[in-house]
Amino acid sequence: MPYRWKVAPEDLFVERYWQMVNNGLPSADVDTVRSTVTDMWLDEPGGWVYEWSRLAAGYAELGEHQLAALAYGWAKFPTLADDAKRTALERQLKQYLLAAPGFKVGFQRRAVQVPCGEGVTAVPAHFLTPPGWSGDAPVLLASGGVDTWKMDLHGLFEAVALRTGMGVLAFDIPGTGECAGPMDSEDGADLVGALAIEARALGNGRVLHLGISMGGHFSACSGLAGDVDAAIVIGGPIEAAFARDRTFAYGMEGSVGNALGFDHEPNDAQLARIWPPFDLRPLLNLNTNVPMLVINGAGDVHVPRQDTLVFVGRRDTEVHLLPDTGHCAASKMPQVLELMFEWIDRYHLSSAGR
Incomplete structure (x- = not known):
């Protein structure tokens, strides 16, 4: 079974910020998530998967399916170590397929x-x-x-x-x-x-x-x-x-x-x-x-x-x-x-x- 490990979310934002932005997410939205995440594994407010998924759900409600897929991609990042991450991957695939007609x-x-x-x-x-x-x-x-x-x-x-x-x-x-x-x-x-x-x-x-x-x-x-x-x-x-x-x-x-x-x-x-x-x-x-x-x-x-x-x-x-x-x-x-x-x-x- 996959496992969790000790990792500081602020360090991941330092390392991956340009990847997040260059892959297509608006920098203002990335900055908002960055300011709210305090824990890597909690699936509740302040948790990595929770905050990224909340951003993704907002995009999905607006019909911005490709942005939603990108945000769910960061929600499941960096690996499928628990059920919340696996759910985020499932939602990413759903949004990606919804976005496909507009590729x-x-x-x-x-x-x-x-x-x-x-x-x-x-x-x-x-x-x-x-x-x-x-x-x-x-x-x-x-x-x-x-x-x-x-x-x-x-x-x-x-x-x-x-x-x-x-x-x-x-x-x-x-x-x-x-x-x-x-x-x-x-x-x-x-x-x-x-x-x-x-x-x-x-x-x-x-x-x-x-x-x-x-x-x-x-x-x-x-x-x-x-x-x-x-x-x-x-x-x-x-x-x-x-x-x-x-x-x-x-x-x-x-x-x-x-x-x-x-x-x-x-x-x-x-x-x-x-x-x-x-x-x-x-x-x-x-x-x-x-x-x-x-x-x-x-x-x-x-x-x-x-x-x-x-x-x-x-x-x-x-x-x-x-x-x-x-x-x-x-x-x-x-x-x-x-x-x-x-x-x-x-x-x-x-x-x-x-």
Whole structure:
């Protein structure tokens, strides 16, 4: 079962404020919630899930379903550690689907069959397509990380589809959102493999993979292994992030522990047994990578800068470590998007770049 852990809500507002605003919520509304939240786990006035859900319900009453979905996304943040968080996710999905007819892109909710033990399981994925989509362009696989999931990042994925002409197949990594856990490096690779097969059939056969935060670990994996045609890694943990002596900040230890399937806060010895399969050094030692774009903020407190700089000098690889910003360069997302679009055009990877 998921577990709660000690985390100060004011610290999360410090770290995630720009993400909240850049993903589409009005800053005044974020500031109001920030001024009222005093506890991370209470489902009553002053509690994180309560105050964010109250904001979301207000949006829903006004018919602002996309804003409601974003606010419910923050209500369930950072993980589904209790019933209140799980209810917030259910309400987020309801509001997201109500908002779908007004999206600037086409929308399909699909169930993708992926390996699970000796059988298969259906994983929900969202397929976003630009106007005039006829299936003659590449498809971009896209995911967030352990605490920011496919519906939370809709605005970013929509912008990519509109700018590039690609379809976007958005999903949650194992152990998060609507994808059953626990998070596992091999299971993640299997999921990406199944999604890549689906994506090749949906588009012109070319598949790119965008991963953000822990999702960037899996896009780095697919890009280094050559399992997709190109890969974009934003804030992805690669090898240094999985060192035995690594530390966590802003409550990330609980998000990671929950994604890994623990029912209690793991100790250093337990994590030390978990990390080795996630280390991508074996893939880094190969020369099989497809074109890759790697971006992060120089001030990232979660992923060591070496996990970005390790890609410098690799063939067909462009690396940007942006100053004055943190994890995933969230406060400079417009610059990140511009770098991404320029790179996609340079490699002629999308329909717009052909």
